Amino acid sequence: MExxxxxxxxxYRHFAETGRRPxxxxxxxxxxxxxxxxxxxxxxxxxxxxxxxEADGSSIRMASPFSGIPTQHVVEADGIQYFANCAWDAxxxxxxxxxxxxxxxxxxxxxxPLHLQVDLQGPMPSDWLFHCLVPAARWWDDIVFT
Amino acid sequence: MLFFRSEEQVREWCTTHDxxxxxxxxxxxxWKLATTWYSTRLLENSxxxxxxxxxxxxxxxxxxxxxxxxxxxxxx
Numbered sequence: 595m596e597x598x599x600x601x602x603x604x605x606y607r608h609f610a611e612t613g614r615r616p617x618x619x620x621x622x623x624x625x626x627x628x629x630x631x632x633x634x635x636x637x638x639x640x641x642x643x644x645x646x647x648e649a650d651g652s653s654i655r656m657a658s659p660f661s662g663i664p665t666q667h668v669v670e671a672d673g674i675q676y677f678a679n680c681a682w683d684a685x686x687x688x689x690x691x692x693x694x695x696x697x698x699x700x701x702x703x704x705x706x707p708l709h710l711q712v713d714l715q716g717p718m719p720s721d722w723l724f725h726c727l728v729p730a731a732r733w734w735d736d737i738v739f740t
Numbered sequence: 741m742l743f744f745r746s747e748e749q750v751r752e753w754c755t756t757h758d759x760x761x762x763x764x765x766x767x768x769x770x771w772k773l774a775t776t777w778y779s780t781r782l783l784e785n786s787x788x789x790x791x792x793x794x795x796x797x798x799x800x801x802x803x804x805x806x807x808x809x810x811x812x813x814x815x816x
Contacts, residue, residue, distance in 0.1 A: 599784055606782050643788060659778050667743075680741035685774035690781040702742035703753040716771040723744045724765040725753075730794065730810035 600625045601635040602644055605657050610691055613674045615654040615662035659686030671695030681724050688712045762807055769801045 604624035608616035616624070622632045633652055639645040646656035654662040656679050661667075667678040669687040671694065678684040684697045697710040701722075711718045728735075744750045747764060754761045765773075776797050780786035789797060791810040798808040 595784060603782070603784060610782055659774070659781070681743045682741045682770060682773060682777075684743075685771055686778035686781075689771075689775040690778040692779070699743050701745040701749050703749040703756070704745055706745050708743050708745075710767070712771075716775075717767045720767045721746075722767055723747065723750060724741065724767070724770045725744055725750045726741045726762055726765070727754075727757075727759055729762075729807045730798070733810070 597625070597627070597631070598635045598638050601632055602639055605639075605645065605654060606660070606690075609657055609660040609676070611674075613676045615657070615660070618652050659683035659690055666699055668698040669695055670698070682726075685712065685717065763803065763805070765803065769803065772801055773797070 601621060604621050605616055608614075608620060608624065618629045618632055618636075622629045625632065636645060636647060636652065636654075640647055644657070645654055646658075647653065648655045648662075656662060659678055659682075661677040661679045661683070663677065665677045665679065667681060667684040669676040669678055669684055671688060671691055676687050678687050678697075681699065684699060688695045688697075692714065694711075694713040697708065697712060697717075699708045699710075700706060701708065702725075708722055710720055710722070742753075744753065750764060751761060753759075777789065794810045795808070798804065
């Protein structure tokens with residue numbers, strides 16, 4: 595397997611297994627390489643828009659649908675708590691895991707809590723809505739804002 | 741990319757933030773987007789949809805028009 599793919603899978607599987615971002619060292623251990631090689635791979639994965647890094651260039655801010663930092667979109671599955679980058683990614687976490695779970699979030703205007711049960715076929719009937727402010731062609735101008 | 745309880749809440753949020761109201765997406769459509777984007781994300785051969793593929797995916801869900809057209813995105 596290509597090294598960058600190994601690194602990508604190591605990052606995503608760490609998120610899936612723990613709900614948290616891996617440190618650079620943890621990723622290096624998973625792929626049996628050193629941190630310098632992993633850091634180089636991170637930069638290439640960033641260029642492919644598979645990772646978004648913090649300003650330090652090594653901490654993972656986003657490995658969509660997973661968030662490397664706490665957000666208002668919390669997903670619970672199999673006793674593990676995940677943070678998602680946005681409403682779309684909250685459903686995306688369960689789609690990526692192929693597991694049922696619950697999304698805990700809130701209405702962005704009123705603050706009313708959302709607790710959305712999702713099984714393998716999708717969310718339970720719900721009249722909540724999703725709204726995206728940024729047009730599709732501009733999402734990656736500032737993906738954290740999007 | 742946020743959740744809202746109702747269309748009225750979206751309208752209020754857009755007014756508060758002096759922002760235009762965009763097309764609304766229901767939970768069934770959002771699930772379809774989530775599975776299309778992410779169901780293979782933990783697999784070796786996963787990849788992001790390219791802009792022309794994205795446009796087709798959106799259109800298949802009834803999400804059409806300039807807002808959902810990513811083809812001016814130079815990536816991919």
